[in-house]
Amino acid sequence: MSEMWINMGPQHPMTHGLWNLRVKIDGEMILDVDPEMGYLHRGIEKISEDRHYNEVITLMDRCCYVAGFAWEHLYILSAEEALHLRPPERAEYLRVLCDEFQRIGSHLMWYAAFVQDLGLMSPFLYGMRDRDLVLDLFQSYTGARMTYEYMRVGGVRNDLPPGFSDQARKVLDWLDARFPEYDQLCLGSTIFRERCDNLGLLKASDCVAHGVTGPMLRSAGMKRDLRKDRPYAAYDRLDFEVAVADGADVTARYLVRMEEMRQSVRILRQVLDWLDHHPGPVLADRLPRWLGAPYAPIGNEGYLLKRNYPKGVGFSAVEEPHGEAQAYVVNDGGEHPYRVKFRSPVFANISAARQYLVGYHVADIPPIMGSVDVCVGEVDR
Amino acid sequence: MASATLYSVSYDLSSALLHGLGSILPPAAASVVTNSDLIVGLAVLIFAVILLAASMINTIVLIWWERKLLGRFMDRRGAMHVGYAGLLQNFADGLKLFRKNTFQPEEADALGFYGGPLAYMVTSLIIFGILPISSGWNSGALPLTLLLALAVFSFAPLFIFISAWSSNNKYSLMGGMRSAAQMIAYEVPILLAVVAVVIVSGSFNLTTIVYEQQNYWFWGPLVVALIVFVAGMLAEMERIPFDLPEAEAELVEGWNTEYGGMLFAFFMLADYLRALVGSILVVLLFLGGWTMPSWVPSAATSFPLAGIVWFMVKTYIVFGLFVWVRASLPRVRTDQLLRVGWNRMIPLSLLSIFLAAVLVTVKCLPVFGCVPSMGV
Amino acid sequence: MQPDDLSRALGPKLGDGLLSVEAFPGTAGRVRFRAERALDLFRAVRDDLHFGHLSMVGGIDWVDHREVFYVAWSDEARQYVFLSADVPATAPRIESASAVWPSANWHERETWEMVGITFENHPDLRHLLMPDGYVFNPLLRSFKLHEPEELEVKARHV
Numbered sequence: 001m002s003e004m005w006i007n008m009g010p011q012h013p014m015t016h017g018l019w020n021l022r023v024k025i026d027g028e029m030i031l032d033v034d035p036e037m038g039y040l041h042r043g044i045e046k047i048s049e050d051r052h053y054n055e056v057i058t059l060m061d062r063c064c065y066v067a068g069f070a071w072e073h074l075y076i077l078s079a080e081e082a083l084h085l086r087p088p089e090r091a092e093y094l095r096v097l098c099d100e101f102q103r104i105g106s107h108l109m110w111y112a113a114f115v116q117d118l119g120l121m122s123p124f125l126y127g128m129r130d131r132d133l134v135l136d137l138f139q140s141y142t143g144a145r146m147t148y149e150y151m152r153v154g155g156v157r158n159d160l161p162p163g164f165s166d167q168a169r170k171v172l173d174w175l176d177a178r179f180p181e182y183d184q185l186c187l188g189s190t191i192f193r194e195r196c197d198n199l200g201l202l203k204a205s206d207c208v209a210h211g212v213t214g215p216m217l218r219s220a221g222m223k224r225d226l227r228k229d230r231p232y233a234a235y236d237r238l239d240f241e242v243a244v245a246d247g248a249d250v251t252a253r254y255l256v257r258m259e260e261m262r263q264s265v266r267i268l269r270q271v272l273d274w275l276d277h278h279p280g281p282v283l284a285d286r287l288p289r290w291l292g293a294p295y296a297p298i299g300n301e302g303y304l305l306k307r308n309y310p311k312g313v314g315f316s317a318v319e320e321p322h323g324e325a326q327a328y329v330v331n332d333g334g335e336h337p338y339r340v341k342f343r344s345p346v347f348a349n350i351s352a353a354r355q356y357l358v359g360y361h362v363a364d365i366p367p368i369m370g371s372v373d374v375c376v377g378e379v380d381r
Numbered sequence: 382m383a384s385a386t387l388y389s390v391s392y393d394l395s396s397a398l399l400h401g402l403g404s405i406l407p408p409a410a411a412s413v414v415t416n417s418d419l420i421v422g423l424a425v426l427i428f429a430v431i432l433l434a435a436s437m438i439n440t441i442v443l444i445w446w447e448r449k450l451l452g453r454f455m456d457r458r459g460a461m462h463v464g465y466a467g468l469l470q471n472f473a474d475g476l477k478l479f480r481k482n483t484f485q486p487e488e489a490d491a492l493g494f495y496g497g498p499l500a501y502m503v504t505s506l507i508i509f510g511i512l513p514i515s516s517g518w519n520s521g522a523l524p525l526t527l528l529l530a531l532a533v534f535s536f537a538p539l540f541i542f543i544s545a546w547s548s549n550n551k552y553s554l555m556g557g558m559r560s561a562a563q564m565i566a567y568e569v570p571i572l573l574a575v576v577a578v579v580i581v582s583g584s585f586n587l588t589t590i591v592y593e594q595q596n597y598w599f600w601g602p603l604v605v606a607l608i609v610f611v612a613g614m615l616a617e618m619e620r621i622p623f624d625l626p627e628a629e630a631e632l633v634e635g636w637n638t639e640y641g642g643m644l645f646a647f648f649m650l651a652d653y654l655r656a657l658v659g660s661i662l663v664v665l666l667f668l669g670g671w672t673m674p675s676w677v678p679s680a681a682t683s684f685p686l687a688g689i690v691w692f693m694v695k696t697y698i699v700f701g702l703f704v705w706v707r708a709s710l711p712r713v714r715t716d717q718l719l720r721v722g723w724n725r726m727i728p729l730s731l732l733s734i735f736l737a738a739v740l741v742t743v744k745c746l747p748v749f750g751c752v753p754s755m756g757v
Numbered sequence: 758m759q760p761d762d763l764s765r766a767l768g769p770k771l772g773d774g775l776l777s778v779e780a781f782p783g784t785a786g787r788v789r790f791r792a793e794r795a796l797d798l799f800r801a802v803r804d805d806l807h808f809g810h811l812s813m814v815g816g817i818d819w820v821d822h823r824e825v826f827y828v829a830w831s832d833e834a835r836q837y838v839f840l841s842a843d844v845p846a847t848a849p850r851i852e853s854a855s856a857v858w859p860s861a862n863w864h865e866r867e868t869w870e871m872v873g874i875t876f877e878n879h880p881d882l883r884h885l886l887m888p889d890g891y892v893f894n895p896l897l898r899s900f901k902l903h904e905p906e907e908l909e910v911k912a913r914h915v
Contacts, residue, residue, distance in 0.1 A: 006551045014631055028555075028715055038886035045871075046895050050902050081782050119621050119712025125455035191622055191711050208810045208832070211860025222832075229835045230783075315783045315828075315839065317812075326813050326828060339896075343813035343828070343864075351863035362555070363714045366631050380886055 003031060010039045014366045016113050017376030021353070021365070028361045035353050040380040048340040053079050053153050056340065061147035063342070064378040066109045069095075069102035070320040071378065072151040074327045074342070077232055079153045081314030082331035090280040091155035092234040097271045098138075098150065099233070099318070100264040101168075104175065105134040106321035107257045107264075110373045111182065114254070117366035118195060123185045130178055133171045140164060155283030165272045172265050179262060186254060196250040200368035202356040203248055210352035213345050214323025215260065216372060218244045219252035226319040234274075240267050253371040260321075322346050322373050344378040387518050388428055395424035429510075436509040439693075440653045441471045446697055447653075447704050454708035481642030489639065490547035497544025498640065498647040504536045505654040512661050513588050515671040515688030525585045527666075531572060534617065534658065538564035541626070545636035556635030559715055560626035563616055566722035567623075571613035573730035577606040577737035578666045591670030598674075600667040602740050606733035607667045609726055611702075614659040616718070619652065620703055622710040623718060660699040661692075668695050758834045760786035763806070770801045784828070784837040792825070792842040792851045799827075799857040802840065807833045811854060814864035816872030818897045823849045825874055829858070844874060853879040871896040 009020030018039035024032040044063060048056045060075045061068035073095050080087065087095075112127030135145040141160050142148040150157050186192045202212065204220035217224060225242040227235040243259030245252035314329040323345025332338040349372050357368060399420050403411035413419075445460065445468055452459025460467030485494055508530050511523060523529060538561040545557025579585060581603065582593035600607045616623040627635030637648045664670060671688030673681070682691070713721070763786045764778040774794030781787035790798045802808045808829035817824040826841040844851055853876035854861035865876040866885040873894035876882060884891060893900055 004551060008631070013633060038884070038888070041886040043895060046900070046902065115711070119624065120710070121451065121621070122455045122708045125457060129456060185709070186711075189709075189711060191713055194717055195711060195714060209859045211810060211812055211858070211864075213810075213812070224832065230837075313782070315781065315837070317783070317837065324812060324830075328813070328815065328826070328828075330817060339817045341813070341815040341817075341826075343815075347863060348812070348860055351860065361714060361716065363625060363631055363712075 002026070008365065009036070014117065014369060015376075016370075016374055019350075019374070019376050019379070021369070023357075023362070023365065025362055028363065030358055030360055030362065030365070033353050033357045035350050037347075037350070037376070037379055040376045042381065044381040045340050045342065048337055051336060053083065053337065056337065057149055057151060057153075058147070061149060062377060063344075063381060064320070064322075064375045065146060066106045066375055067102050067321045067378075068146065068148055069098040069150070070106075070318060070325065071342075072148065073099055073233070074316055074318045074320070074325050075329070075340075076151045076153055077316035077318065078314030078327040078329040079331075079337070081316060082312045082329040082337070083153060083314075084312055085154045085284055087155045087284055088281045089234070090159075090275070090278060091282045091284075093271050093274050093278075094156045094160070094282060095151060096234045096238065097268065097275065098148075098156075100267050100271070101134050101137060103264045103321045104261050104268075105131050105138075106373075107261050108134070110257060110321075110370075114367070114370035114373075115186065117370040118192065120185065120189075120192075123182065126178070126182070126185075130175060133174065137164070137168055137171060140167065152283060155281070157283075159282050160275065165276055168268065168272055172268055175261070176265055179258060183258065187251075193251065195364075196254065196367055196371075197247070199250045199360065199364055200356040200371060201248050202352065206352070206355050210355060211348035212323070212352050213348065214320070214373075215243075215253050215256040216323070216349055218242065219246075219256045220248040221246035226317055226324055230317060232316065232318060234271070238267050238270050250367050250371040257373075317343075320345055320378075322375060322378070323349060325378070342378075342381060344381065346373070346375050347379045350374060350379060387431065388424065391427040391431065392420070392424040395427055396420045399423060432510050433506065436506060436654060436657070437650070439657055440650055441475065442468075443653050443657050443697075443700060444471045444649075446700065447707075450701055450704040451708055454705070475646060478642055478646040483642040483644055486549060486639050488549040490549070493543045493547025494639075495644070497540050497547065498644045498651070501537060501540040501544070502647045502651045502654075504533050504540065505651040505658065508533050508658045509654060509661075512658065512665070513591070513670070514661070514692050515686070516588070518689070523586070526587045527575065527579070527585045527590065530587075530658070530662065531575065534655070535564070535568050537617075537655070541636050544640075548636075548639035550639050552632045552634075552638045553636050556626045556632045556638070559632075560619065560636055562715070563619075563623065563626060563718060563722075566719050567613040567616040567726065570609050570722065570726035570730040571617065573727065574606040574609040574613065574733055575666065577603055577730070577733040580734065580737040581740055587665050587670075591665060591672060594669040595672060598667060598669040603667065603733060603737060605729060605736055607663075609730045609733060610666065611663060612726065614663065615703065615706065616722070618656045618659050618703070620656065621707040622713050625712055625715055625718065656700060656703065657696070660696045660703065663699045664692060664695045668699070758785040758806075758831075758836055758838075763788055763838065766806055767798065767801055770805070771798055774798060781839045784839045785831075785834065787839040787841060790840065790842050792844050795842060795852040795854070796857070798840065799854050802829060802838065803857050806838070807831050808838050809858075811858035811860050811864075812837075814854065814861055814868055816868045816874050816896070818846075818872055818899075819843075820846070820898050822846050823872060823874060825851055825868065827854065827861075849873055850875040850877055852877050855879055870894065873897060 003024060003026045005022055005024050007020055007022055009015045010018045015021065020036040020039070022034040022036060023030055042062070044059045047059060056075055057072055060071040063071040108127045108131040112124045112131070115127070116124040138148060139145050141158070141164060142150040202216065202220060204217070204222045207217045207220050207222065221244060223242050223244050228242055240263045243256045243263060245255040311333045312331045314331070315326070317324055317326040325345055326343035328341040329337050330339040357365065360368065399414050403415040406414065449459040449466070460470035463470040463473045485491060511526050511529055513526070541560045542557040545553040545560070578590060578599055581599060582590040584590055584593070619626050627637065637645060640648060671692040673691055760778045760780050764775065767775050767788065771790065771794055774791045774797060776789040776791060779787050788798070808831040810830040810832065811827060812830055813828040815826055817826070822843045823846055824841055824843055826839060829838050829840070831838070842851060851874060853865055855865060856878065862881065863885060865879055866882060868874055869876055869882055870884050870887050870891070871894060
């Protein structure tokens with residue numbers, strides 16, 4: 001066979017979303033790649049400019065369909081900064097609770113998709129089964145399994161239902177017992193090691209140069225986690241380790257994500273303990289009225305309060321399950337944000353595709369891209 | 382029932398049918414319908430229909446068996462809704478595929494596109510037709526059954542490649558290339574492993590091979606050959622961990638990407654038919670076919686059709702092992718597969734031939750007993 | 758790192774290319790610079806201040822002018838720095854950062870198609886999220902939503 005371009009996407013089992021990986025191959029070897037994005041572009045940044053601050057949260061859930069909470073949190077942090085608000089402490093812990101459960105859910109989804117790409121059939125179902133337990137928990141206090149709309153500028157929408165922490169601890173115990181099983185199915189398999197060791201190598205220096213963050217960066221031996229380096233919400237009051245590995249390959253990324261799930265379980269136990277003993281309000285009082293009820297006009301004059309509301313900018317960064325997400329919110333004193341800009345970690349991770357794909361086999365594309373953990377919703381926004 | 386063979390049953394049926402027809406027809410017409418050639422012809426037809434029905438039903442039940450087993454491995458229940466425990470689910474799926482529109486890609490080559498699946502299906506059916514399933518199924522039909530079965534088995538890469546190439550799709554082409562490379566690489570160790578069995582049993586006739594296993598089944602002394610044969614069969618059947626010709630993660634569906642509806646059903650059926658044939662060959666060559674060890678109480682082996690029942694039980698257990706492998710292993714890569722095939726499997730199969738030669742020389746093994754007749 | 762540290766380190770290098778350094782929430786500071794001196798600033802920020810990781814590039818349309826902003830992270834300081842430059846709305850162009858930080862590549866492609874800022878010497882300035890041949894810049898204030906009839910016209914690719 002001579003050289004040819006093939007389109008892996010936009011409808012292709014490898015992509016896990018709508019995007020197109022153009023691959024130039026010679027036989028089974030990859031000579032060049034060119035990711036094409038934009039199939040899922042919904043203009044979230046543009047739509048946000050026409051929405052009230054709390055209405056943007058709805059869009060954030062759609063930003064990444066497996067990590068809605070992380071994106072809600074990201075936006076909320078920068079919006080609060082732009083609007084000069086502080087949430088109550090209990091809300092911060094609740095956000096950490098959401099984030100970490102979301103991290104477990106997202107990593108389980110990743111695990112399921114990744115092993116499926118490798119041809120492992122049963123662990124796919126195991127991952128999805130256990131992710132469902134996490135989604136059940138989300139459903140119990142947000143009413144939704146995927147698009148939660150739970151966080152609010154200035155806090156969160158509601159407190160946990162009674163009995164939640166017992167249920168959550170049960171889930172955590174179950175997950176703790178499952179992790180060795182997952183490892184056995186992957187690391188215990190010679191074929192898995194043969195497939196994944198020294199695959200998709202991306203050194204730490206290349207990661208930094210190409211903006212790669214998250215588990216991919218940590219798998220290259222770089223200890224960088226915004227939860228530690230630049231603590232937000234309640235992370236500075238919680239005890240956990242940053243998961244790192246030094247292989248810089250697919251196996252190392254697997255190890256990092258598995259360790260992150262274990263650390264998330266550890267964080268969640270602390271958060272649940274704290275929440276059990278510290279009742280309190282979950283939404284800041286003295287919120288601007290148009291923020292609390294964007295559709296309710298005040299008197300006959302519409303949204304009056306915007307006039308004497310201070311201008312400001314908000315910049316926030318959170319450690320999303322996929323990497324470092326950033327948001328920049330510009331508030332020019334109106335009831336809508338003037339400009340909202342998001343930085344998606346997967347966007348940067350995919351942009352470096354040429355660095356970690358070229359030189360491998362066509363059959364290596366699914367495990368490598370699987371180890372990147374692509375979520376197209378947040379790339380295209 | 383031991384004396385009745387499948388052919389004799391169909392001959393009796395044919396003759397009874399035609400004589401019954403003759404008795405109600407006028408004498409001139411009756412002499413035509415009771416003509417012995419016609420009786421033989423109808424007998425062959427009935428024989429073929431029974432074989433076809435048996436193979437198809439077994440294939441579909443095999444799919445059900447796989448779905449149920451996979452379900453259990455995955456902590457779910459598998460198909461449950463159509464029929465008892467979902468037994469009829471695959472018949473429903475088959476009917477759905479029947480009703481689907483078959484379409485041909487614009488640039489595809491019609492002859493190869495339609496002929497490929499047909500030939501693939503037909504060759505797979507041929508193998509099933511010549512395999513002995515019990516002493517009365519089609520014993521002694523051919524002296525070189527084993528050789529013929531393996532020869533027909535190895536047609537497959539040709540037809541797969543033809544259909545892949547003629548569907549004019551890059552993914553199909555890559556899948557076809559992989560399939561051809563893989564099947565050719567694993568033909569050799571399979572044949573060499575079979576040679577070990579042939580050396581010990583002294584025959585290419587599958588019926589003889591089964592009877593040679595009266596004292597001990599060959600899986601014990603020929604365990605190396607068994608390992609090579611099963612691994613090779615997994616590759617030939619294109620099942621995980623060797624399913625890379627249709628690795629759906631990167632090649633969409635591999636060589637049958639462009640096929641839909643009934644043509645896809647052909648491929649699917651033929652794949653499972655080959656899986657069935659592979660399991661049957663393992664049972665015939667290594668697990669004593671329809672015979673049971675002497676310590677099994679005779680009540681369990683002497684009821685009518687006991688041979689077929691035990692044979693199918695063994696076949697489904699062997700296939701269950703294939704499913705187990707599928708449920709727990711990831712897929713290998715082409716170069717790894719070929720490296721294992723050429724570098725590991727062939728030396729192993731040569732070792733198995735050597736072991737078989739040793740076995741034939743010493744004639745008796747301490748645990749297993751003696752080779753009954755050492756062939757002819 | 759404080760805004761003062763930034764201006765002390767960058768001032769001598771850039772001279773009048775550095776407009777101001779001010780405090781910016783959540784970062785080491787916000788550096789405003791002249792668009793013409795972009796490449797010098799990028800080099801100084803990366804090599805002297807060790808902000809090796811460019812994480813975000815974006816643009817804002819302030820109607821009378823446009824703003825390009827960059828966010829970079831330093832592994833030594835464990836901090837972000839915010840860089841921004843104003844470019845005129847009539848000729849929105851600035852030197853590409855991708856020679857300094859390869860990660861700028863896609864961010865600049867996105868900013869180019871969304872806010873209409875041309876990045877000079879960019880290795881691969883193609884459409885990223887929008888289809889090829891799309892002539893509008895959706896994140897400009899002049900691109901209005903809520904007008905379905907107009908949108909239909911806009912959606913037609915040229």
